[in-house]
Amino acid sequence: xxxxxxxxxxxxxxxxxxxxxxxxxxxxxxxxxxxxxxxxxxxxxxxxxxxxxxxxxxxxxxxxxxxxxxxxxxxxxxxxxxxxxxxxxxxxxxxxxxxxxxxxxxxxxxxxxx
Amino acid sequence: xxxxxxxxxxxxxxxxxxxxxxxxxxxxxxxxxxxxxxxxxxxxxxxxxxxxxxxxxxxxxxxxxxxxxxxxxxxxxxxxxxxxxxxxxxxxxxxxxxxxxxxxxxxxxx
Numbered sequence: 001x002x003x004x005x006x007x008x009x010x011x012x013x014x015x016x017x018x019x020x021x022x023x024x025x026x027x028x029x030x031x032x033x034x035x036x037x038x039x040x041x042x043x044x045x046x047x048x049x050x051x052x053x054x055x056x057x058x059x060x061x062x063x064x065x066x067x068x069x070x071x072x073x074x075x076x077x078x079x080x081x082x083x084x085x086x087x088x089x090x091x092x093x094x095x096x097x098x099x100x101x102x103x104x105x106x107x108x109x110x111x112x113x114x
Numbered sequence: 115x116x117x118x119x120x121x122x123x124x125x126x127x128x129x130x131x132x133x134x135x136x137x138x139x140x141x142x143x144x145x146x147x148x149x150x151x152x153x154x155x156x157x158x159x160x161x162x163x164x165x166x167x168x169x170x171x172x173x174x175x176x177x178x179x180x181x182x183x184x185x186x187x188x189x190x191x192x193x194x195x196x197x198x199x200x201x202x203x204x205x206x207x208x209x210x211x212x213x214x215x216x217x218x219x220x221x222x223x224x
Binding site: 004035042043045091093101102103104105106107108 | 148155157158160163205213214
């Protein structure tokens with residue numbers, strides 16, 4: 001079966017522009033996560049969706065960041081008025097939501113803000 | 115929420131056993147411990163998961179002492195292809211927040 005897919009794989013944008021990053025989770029997975037990974041750094045948790053529950057947005061670094069998950073499947077991470085410090089790889093993961101849980105990661109979107 | 119501490123880097127040679135230890139002093143009763151492997155330009159990949167004592171699969175072993183305040187990932191007979199970053203992850207009881215450690219960069223030399 002298909003794994004987690006993300007698009008685009010690379011995105012170059014100018015400072016101040018808005019960007020949308022897409023994640024297609026594994027079919028049937030109820031949980032979806034977004035992480036950010038700066039060059040040479042570990043993963044930084046951003047947001048978590050579980051089924052139809054309200055998302056846990058506590059990891060979002062500023063109000064310029066938002067995420068949606070439509071129909072319990074595809075998710076979009078939006079960054080408004082991008083800044084150079086937003087440059088990073090944005091990783092999406094999904095899981096079955098069962099206890100214990102294992103996350104399956106996508107290949108990531110590399111965002112470069114000029 | 116439990117956070118983790120790992121060595122920043124480790125060196126090894128092909129054929130050796132490698133042990134990477136992760137500290138998680140504030141681990142909660144319901145938390146599981148999971149290890150991931152990440153190659154450059156790829157997302158992390160699940161290696162092994164455990165709750166207590168010892169878990170073994172075809173790739174690695176995971177040792178967890180009784181107090182669960184640390185865990186050790188053991189990779190038997192590493193090869194050059196095991197060169198990667200290894201992350202220790204402790205799951206919050208509600209599975210709504212995951213904190214990856216800083217990761218351990220393992221460099222396997224010929």
